[in-house]
Structures are given as structure tokens and as C-alpha cells.
Amino acid sequence: MFRFFEIIISGFKMALGELHSNKLRTFLSLFGITVGIFCIISVLATVDSLKNNIKTSFESLGNNTIYIQKRPWGSGGRDEWWKYNNRPSPRYEESILLQRRLNYAEDIGFITFGSNNVEYEDEQLTGVTWYAVSEGYVKIQPIEILFGRYLSDAEFMSGSNTIVMGYTNAENLFVNPKYAIGKSVEIKGKKMTIVGVSKKYGSNNMGGWDFDNIVLMPYRTARNLTNQDLAEGFIMVKGKAGVPVEEVKMELDGAYRSVRKLSPVQPDNFALNEISSANSLLDTIFGSINLGGWFIAGLSLIVGMFGVANIMFVTVRERTSQIGLKKAVGAKRSTILAEFLLESAFLCIVGGIAGLVLVYILTKILSPIIGFPIAISINIFSIAITICIVTGVLAGIIPAMIAARMDPVVAIRSK
Numbered sequence: 001m002f003r004f005f006e007i008i009i010s011g012f013k014m015a016l017g018e019l020h021s022n023k024l025r026t027f028l029s030l031f032g033i034t035v036g037i038f039c040i041i042s043v044l045a046t047v048d049s050l051k052n053n054i055k056t057s058f059e060s061l062g063n064n065t066i067y068i069q070k071r072p073w074g075s076g077g078r079d080e081w082w083k084y085n086n087r088p089s090p091r092y093e094e095s096i097l098l099q100r101r102l103n104y105a106e107d108i109g110f111i112t113f114g115s116n117n118v119e120y121e122d123e124q125l126t127g128v129t130w131y132a133v134s135e136g137y138v139k140i141q142p143i144e145i146l147f148g149r150y151l152s153d154a155e156f157m158s159g160s161n162t163i164v165m166g167y168t169n170a171e172n173l174f175v176n177p178k179y180a181i182g183k184s185v186e187i188k189g190k191k192m193t194i195v196g197v198s199k200k201y202g203s204n205n206m207g208g209w210d211f212d213n214i215v216l217m218p219y220r221t222a223r224n225l226t227n228q229d230l231a232e233g234f235i236m237v238k239g240k241a242g243v244p245v246e247e248v249k250m251e252l253d254g255a256y257r258s259v260r261k262l263s264p265v266q267p268d269n270f271a272l273n274e275i276s277s278a279n280s281l282l283d284t285i286f287g288s289i290n291l292g293g294w295f296i297a298g299l300s301l302i303v304g305m306f307g308v309a310n311i312m313f314v315t316v317r318e319r320t321s322q323i324g325l326k327k328a329v330g331a332k333r334s335t336i337l338a339e340f341l342l343e344s345a346f347l348c349i350v351g352g353i354a355g356l357v358l359v360y361i362l363t364k365i366l367s368p369i370i371g372f373p374i375a376i377s378i379n380i381f382s383i384a385i386t387i388c389i390v391t392g393v394l395a396g397i398i399p400a401m402i403a404a405r406m407d408p409v410v411a412i413r414s415k
Contacts, residue, residue: 032304037355112233159220344396
């Protein structure tokens with residue numbers, strides 16, 4: 001065991017000596033390793049942080065929530081798009097009928113969308129998205145009210161001209177969002193009274209809803225506003241606690257087929273989407289991005305590997321007489337081999353640490369800009385160190401074998 005640590009310390013000292021005596025040569029040779037580690041760790045850290053941020057936002061919607069929509073999540077292709085686009089959209093009236101047929105559902109909500117200008121005195125916000133929702137929506141997707149209150153049941157039933165405004169919209173119209181409460185704004189020529197302003201969610205709410213920049217109103221209010229059937233919407237169904245989501249989904253499928261009066265031989269003309277399928281889609285998308293990062297990093301690491309191998313070849317030539325003396329006093333081939341492999345690995349670790357430092361600096365710069373924290377996890381750090389060690393061993397294996405096989409007499413005589 002003592003001999004093992006002695007070899008490690010010797011390899012570390014030789015690596016430090018190489019860094020100290022040949023700074024420029026070593027820097028240029030390790031630059032490829034630094035770039036390679038920078039590329040792969042920056043991609044892995046960014047993608048991992050983004051994926052975790054989106055998944056956290058998705059999970060805030062509830063793992064037992066099912067979304068009835070026209071299209072399944074992850075569908076693509078022109079033929080599929082036309083197929084799903086021709087399906088009828090879920091409707092508010094269907095959500096009412098569905099609620100009477102389900103035993104495993106705790107809450108059911110409906111939401112649809114639109115866009116109009118919002119005017120207050122001489123100020124105007126153009127193209128503001130509004131959410132038209134049913135009473136059950138907020139029970140599935142909670143909305144935190146910062147000022148005022150949420151919409152009442154009576155306002156939902158009557159289709160009252162009352163709205164909840166997103167924080168950013170209220171800030172843009174009234175400077176201080178709290179002054180929005182009680183004010184009347186005009187949407188499509190109709191006066192709407194602001195009864196509440198939601199808290200500022202910011203861009204971290206990526207997987208959820210853009211509450212900062214919307215106007216939220218009762219579904220019946222939106223019907224009165226447009227005087228026509230609303231655009232495509234979807235139904236949200238939250239399963240009861242303790243009921244597996246698959247059981248909720250099976251009951252929901254049968255109940256919704258009944259609502260749409262589909263015969264047993266007719267295929268579903270709707271999709272039941274859940275958070276787990278969204279997470280699988282995210283894993284596939286981000287996996288592809290990671291592959292691209294690995295490819296770019298691989299090219300840099302290959303260049304860096306040749307650079308480190310060049311250092312080791314030169315080092316072996318420069319230390320030929322030292323190698324001969326070590327072998328003459330009894331050093332084994334395995335000892336010489338291990339020392340040079342460790343030196344090569346240490347050099348690559350130094351290059352990798354430089355790359356990690358650059359990534360850390362990049363995370364501090366980008367996190368405030370993109371709106372969510374980028375972190376280098378322990379797993380990613382471990383991957384970086386492992387890559388450095390493997391790269392170092394591969395780069396130093398041939399020079400180390402040449403050193404280990406030297407004839408001590410010939411080596412001592414060489415200059």
C-alpha cells in the first residue's frame with residue numbers, strides 16, 4: 001500500500017515538474033483537453049439544469065393530472081399533424097358532462113386561449129393573451145394572488161366582466177401593480193374590472209403557464225366577449241390521491257368516449273396526455289442535444305490527447321538516463337509504467353480543471369441572463385474527472401510502455 005502511494009506521489013511530482021519547466025509547451029498541449037472538457041461540461045450542465053427546471057415546473061402541475069387534447073404530446077410529421085388537427089377540440093360543455101361520469105377524478109378544469117389588446121386610458125398593451133378558464137382550473141393549477149383576490153364562483157356562473165391580471169401586464173399599465181385593483185380596462189370594446197393581480201412568477205415557470213403576461217377570466221365571460229365558439233382548448237383532470245394515474249386514465253378514456261358517443265369500433269379522436277410522457281419526451285430531446293455536445297467535445301479531446309501524447313514522448317526522451325538509473329537500482333517495469341501513466345493522467349486533470357473553471361465562470365454569467373440557475377452537479381464533475389483520467393491513460397500508454405521496456409544500460413549511456 002505504501003508503495004502504491006509512493007508511485008502516485010512520484011507521478012504527481014513529475015507532472016508538476018513538467019508544468020513548471022515547460023509552461024508554454026504544456027499549456028498548448030493541454031489546451032485541447034481544456035476545450036474538450038469545457039464543451040462537454042458546459043453542454044451537460046446547461047442541458048441538465050434546463051431539463052430539471054422544466055421537469056420541476058411540470059411536476060408542479062401534478063403527476064396525477066391528465067390533459068385531454070386533440071394531439072398526443074411528442075407527435076410530429078406532416079401526416080400526423082393533419083390527422084390530429086382534424087379532430088374536434090375538447091369543449092367546456094364536455095368537461096361538465098365528463099365530471100358526472102368519473103369516480104376517480106378529484107377536480108376537472110377547462111381552459112382555452114385568445115388574444116386581444118388591453119387599453120387603460122391612454123395606455124395600451126397589444127396582443128395580450130387571455131386565459132378563459134372554468135371553476136375547477138385553479139384547483140388543478142393553483143395561482144397565487146399578490147394583490148386583490150381570485151375570481152369568485154358567482155362570477156364564474158354569471159360570466160361577470162371581472163379579470164385577474166398578470167403581474168407584468170399590471171406593472172406595464174399601472175407602474176405599481178397594486179394600483180390595478182378596482183380599475184377598469186377595455187378589451188375588445190368591453191369594460192373589464194381587475195379584481196386581482198397574480199404574483200410575479202418570472203421565467204422560472206417554464207414548464208407551467210405564463211401568468212405574468214396574461215389576463216385570466218371566467219370561461220362564460222370570454223364567450224360573451226367573442227360572441228362565438230372559442231378557439232381550441234383542453235380539459236384537465238386531476239386524479240384522486242392514492243389512485244394510480246393509469247387507473248384514472250383508463251376510466252377517463254371510457255368516460256370521454258361515452259361523452260363523444262364513439263362506438264366500440266371507432267378509434268379515439270382525442271389524446272390523453274400526462275406528465276410522465278412529457279418527461280420521456282424531454283429525455284429524448286435533451287439526450288440528442290447531449291450527443292451533439294459529446295461529438296464536439298470528442299473532437300477536441302482527440303486533439304488534446306495527441307498533444308498530451310507528444311508531451312509524454314518528449315518527456316520519455318528527456319528522462320531516458322533517469323529511467324535507466326531507476327531500472328538499474330531495481331525499479332520494475334510496472335513501476336515505470338505506472339509513474340508515466342499517472343503523470344499523463346495528472347496533466348489531463350489539470351487541463352480538465354481549467355475547463356471546469358471556465359464552465360463555472362460561464363454559469364455565473366449566463367444564469368441571470370437566461371432566468372434559471374445553471375449548476376455543475378456532482379455527477380457531471382465526476383464525468384469530467386473520469387474523462388480526464390481515461391484520456392490521460394490513453395495518451396500516455398505508448399510513451400509509458402516505451403519507457404518501461406528500456407534497457408537500463410542503453411538508457412544510462414544515452415544523452
